[in-house]
Amino acid sequence: MIRTHPLRRLLQVTGLCAFFLFAVFPVYWMVVTSITPEKDLFVWPLKYFPSAPTLEHYAAAFLRTDIPRFFTNSIMVASLASACTLTVSVMGGYALARYRFRGRKVTLLMFLATQMMPVVVLIVPLFIIFRMLGLLNTLYSLMIVYTVLNIPFCTLMMQGFFAGVPSELEEAAMVDGCNRMGAILRVAVPLTRPGLIATFLFAFIGAWNELLFAVMFLNSESTFTLPVGLYNFISKYDIHWGRMMAGATLALLPALAVFAFVQRYMVRGLALGAVKG
Amino acid sequence: MKRAEPYLLLTPAYLLIAGFLFYPMATVFLLSLREYQLMDPLNTPFVGLDQYAAMAGDEYFWRSLWNSVVWVVVSLFFQFLLGFCLALLLNSTRFWGRGIFQAVVFAPWAVSGFLIAIIWAWLLNGEFGLVNDLLIRTGLVDQKIGFLSRGETALLSCVLANIWFGVTFFAVMLFAALQAIPPSLYEAADMDGATAWQSFWRVTAPMVKPAIVITVLLRAIWIFNWADLIWVMTGGGPAGASRTLSLYVFQKAFLGLDFGYSAALGVALTVVSLVFTAVFLRATRFYGDEAAL
Numbered sequence: 425m426i427r428t429h430p431l432r433r434l435l436q437v438t439g440l441c442a443f444f445l446f447a448v449f450p451v452y453w454m455v456v457t458s459i460t461p462e463k464d465l466f467v468w469p470l471k472y473f474p475s476a477p478t479l480e481h482y483a484a485a486f487l488r489t490d491i492p493r494f495f496t497n498s499i500m501v502a503s504l505a506s507a508c509t510l511t512v513s514v515m516g517g518y519a520l521a522r523y524r525f526r527g528r529k530v531t532l533l534m535f536l537a538t539q540m541m542p543v544v545v546l547i548v549p550l551f552i553i554f555r556m557l558g559l560l561n562t563l564y565s566l567m568i569v570y571t572v573l574n575i576p577f578c579t580l581m582m583q584g585f586f587a588g589v590p591s592e593l594e595e596a597a598m599v600d601g602c603n604r605m606g607a608i609l610r611v612a613v614p615l616t617r618p619g620l621i622a623t624f625l626f627a628f629i630g631a632w633n634e635l636l637f638a639v640m641f642l643n644s645e646s647t648f649t650l651p652v653g654l655y656n657f658i659s660k661y662d663i664h665w666g667r668m669m670a671g672a673t674l675a676l677l678p679a680l681a682v683f684a685f686v687q688r689y690m691v692r693g694l695a696l697g698a699v700k701g
Numbered sequence: 702m703k704r705a706e707p708y709l710l711l712t713p714a715y716l717l718i719a720g721f722l723f724y725p726m727a728t729v730f731l732l733s734l735r736e737y738q739l740m741d742p743l744n745t746p747f748v749g750l751d752q753y754a755a756m757a758g759d760e761y762f763w764r765s766l767w768n769s770v771v772w773v774v775v776s777l778f779f780q781f782l783l784g785f786c787l788a789l790l791l792n793s794t795r796f797w798g799r800g801i802f803q804a805v806v807f808a809p810w811a812v813s814g815f816l817i818a819i820i821w822a823w824l825l826n827g828e829f830g831l832v833n834d835l836l837i838r839t840g841l842v843d844q845k846i847g848f849l850s851r852g853e854t855a856l857l858s859c860v861l862a863n864i865w866f867g868v869t870f871f872a873v874m875l876f877a878a879l880q881a882i883p884p885s886l887y888e889a890a891d892m893d894g895a896t897a898w899q900s901f902w903r904v905t906a907p908m909v910k911p912a913i914v915i916t917v918l919l920r921a922i923w924i925f926n927w928a929d930l931i932w933v934m935t936g937g938g939p940a941g942a943s944r945t946l947s948l949y950v951f952q953k954a955f956l957g958l959d960f961g962y963s964a965a966l967g968v969a970l971t972v973v974s975l976v977f978t979a980v981f982l983r984a985t986r987f988y989g990d991e992a993a994l
Contacts, residue, residue: 436790436793436794439786439790440790440794440796440802443783443787443790443806443868444802444805444806446865446868447805447806447807447809447868447869448805450821450824450865451809451812451820453820453823453824453831454820454823465829466828468829468834469837469838470829470831470834511713512713512714512717513714515710515711515713515714516710516711516714518710519706519707519708519710519711520707520711522707523706523707525704525707525708528707534718538722539919540919540922540974540978541722541726542925542926542947542967542970542971542974543926544926544928544947544950544951544967544970545726545950545964545968545970545971546722546725546729547950547951547954548729548732548954548960548963548964548967549724549725549726549728549729549732550725551954552960553721553724553725555742568717568721569721571717572718572722573722575714575717575718576718579714604706632813633813633814633815633816634813635813635814635815635929635933636928636929636932639955640954640955651813651815654819655815655933658819658933665823665826665829668819668823669820669823672816672819675813675816676812676816679811679812679813680808680811682811683808683810683811684804687803687804687807687808
């Protein structure tokens with residue numbers, strides 16, 4: 425039992441506030457930088473609050489760069505890849521949750537093992553494979569890679585969600601004349617809807633954030649995803665920090681919105697052996 | 702027919718994983734035995750173990766390996782320490798708005814390596830960075846420090862950004878483990894007259910040990926393999942001072958366009974991960990049981 429001594433309470437509150445500031449401050453600074461007028465960014469000492477907030481960096485990001493196109497590309501790749509991931513994971517997760525079959529344990533272990541694979545090592549061989557397939561410099565190559573990288577984790581996650589739904593309902597549906605596919609699609613899948621959404625969004629964040637494969641596979645600006653596009657701003661010019669932070673804020677918003685939804689499922693998903701960053 | 706159902710349902714997953722994870726992983730080793738320059742893909746002579754021999758004499762390789770050790774150990778130490786503190790705090794404090802607090806504190810998890818790198822590169826900027834401003838205002842230093850451009854601080858700056866990002870992961874995992882401890886254990890300890898210190902070491906610690914072992918292992922491997930944060934923050938510089946092995950694998954392919962050597966480095970990276978995993982599991986006497994699945 426926890427007795428709360430005033431001194432202890434004070435320590436707890438201080439500790440929690442410290443963590444809060446540590447977590448929030450870098451993001452706060454990114455947003456502040458993105459709305460500080462250019463001339464105020466490079467004065468010393470720094471201003472911690474923008475005295476005259478402006479959207480000039482956002483306007484510049486939208487009008488004078490290709491960020492809108494990078495944004496569209498990223499949305500496309502991430503949503504298609506996570507839709508594919510979800511489809512494959514629903515099938516696989518269902519099989520692992522509902523059937524006892526030879527090789528089930530090996531399959532589970534294999535999925536866990538892929539989570540330890542050094543992804544950076546795969547870049548070269550996959551580059552060669554996609555060159556043979558003629559898919560380099562297209563968004564298809566990334567869709568395939570992101571789908572595959574997310575499948576093991578998402579399948580394990582879906583398995584957990586299906587295992588949480590009683591199988592009697594599907595059996596009843598089959599007694600009533602549904603076949604197995606019908607029972608999956610009409611009973612099991614609707615019952616796990618929060619799980620489906622969470623799995624989709626996990627895959628989405630992963631695909632949305634990925635940089636190294638994208639930078640290796642894409643070389644014309646029309647195909648760049650948002651991370652590649654923003655990375656190019658660093659390497660090409662002097663960094664325009666204001667504009668950079670505006671772009672970064674835009675890139676972070678979808679991920680944060682998604683995170684707000686999935687964080688409830690995070691504990692469970694991570695406990696299944698996830699190593700997603 | 703019914704017996705084939707699970708296999709049919711798993712076929713797409715099996716095929717994709719075999720084709721795009723296991724097959725390429727297997728070809729990395731074969732590739733490492735060939736001289737393979739990206740600019741000259743038709744001329745890839747078999748050179749046997751030559752590239753491994755070159756690696757043994759490559760001072761940058763050894764340096765990157767050492768940097769990887771620093772990168773993993775220091776990051777992990779602080780992520781674990783702070784993450785455990787945060788989990789304990791969350792577990793023992795009841796307050797209004799805890800759900801929202803938790804969501805905010807856990808949010809760094811959603812920030813990509815690329816954005817973390819950009820944000821921290823700006824915070825640590827040597828000219829107009831916030832950290833320099835704070836240090837000067839509080840009188841801790843009297844001259845701006847170029848954190849990312851100095852050899853002694855470049856890697857540690859990346860470690861700092863990594864800590865910011867990774868505390869969350871530990872906090873989430875350990876918080877879940879703490880919540881799963883039945884309160885009756887603490888009540889029993891209390892009745893036997895245990896002090897808070899004793900019940901921490903005799904109840905909390907052993908109960909969360911499996912979670913700690915698996916989390917540390919997964920994170921260690923993951924951090925060891927993680928390249929984009931450092932790549933964006935410092936590019937491995939100055940002069941390789943912050944280049945880790947995983948970044949070296951990537952840069953050999955991306956900048957050096959030397960696929961053969963990159964593959965050899967990749968094999969080294971994989972071997973180190975496997976050896977580490979085996980030693981770690983043995984040292985902690987942890988055997989993956991059903992619970993891990």
